[in-house]
Amino acid sequence: MATNRTFTMIKPDAVKAGHIGAILAKINEAGFTIKAMKYTKLSAEKAGEFYAVHKERPFYGELVEFMSSGPIVAAILEKENAVADFRKLIGATNPAEAAPGTIRALYAKSIGENAVHGADSDENAAIEGSFHFAGTEIF
Ligand code: CMP
Secondary structure (H helix, E strand, O other): OOOOEEEEEEOHHHHHOOOHHHHHHHHHHOOOEEEEEEEEOOOHHHHHHHOHHHOOOOOHHHHHHHHOOOOEEEEEEEOOOHHHHHHHHHOOOOHHHOOOOOHHHHHOOOOOOOOEEEOOOHHHHHHHHHHHOOHHHOO
16 A cells, blocks of 8 residues: 655765755655655765665665765655655656656766665655654654
8 A cells, every 4th residue: 555655865966966955846846745854974884774675786885885975865755655756756767767857867967876766665665764764853
């Protein structure tokens, strides 16, 4: 059953390029409300833990290095059908394949440095949200 929450990160490439405001505006315009948000930086250890599901992939080392290379914005977002609608808003993982107007089409540089993360299921949205936020930080 679909829930109404998803989890996102604005990644170090988009933060460095000054796109936090533009990306948050797209998220708000698309009807998502912010339940939790923080500007933070992942250690290599925490980035490795967050992406542990990709441990065996050839790009894992690169992914961990990149995700711990600078600050990120982590957020829990709410909207009806949040996970699927957010993935539509951000576009395909590879920006070259992302639909025009999507966040990755507008702001991502490459498949590795792809501007934003979006949870891929309700279950992962809940796990990833709890990874970054205590219950007292969610409103
Ligand atoms: P994300 O949605 O955060 O989930 C896993 C991440 O791994 C993905 O976005 C990409 O940033 C990264 N990724 C996926 N495939 C590749 C790849 N072929 N090369 C480098 N990074 C990748």
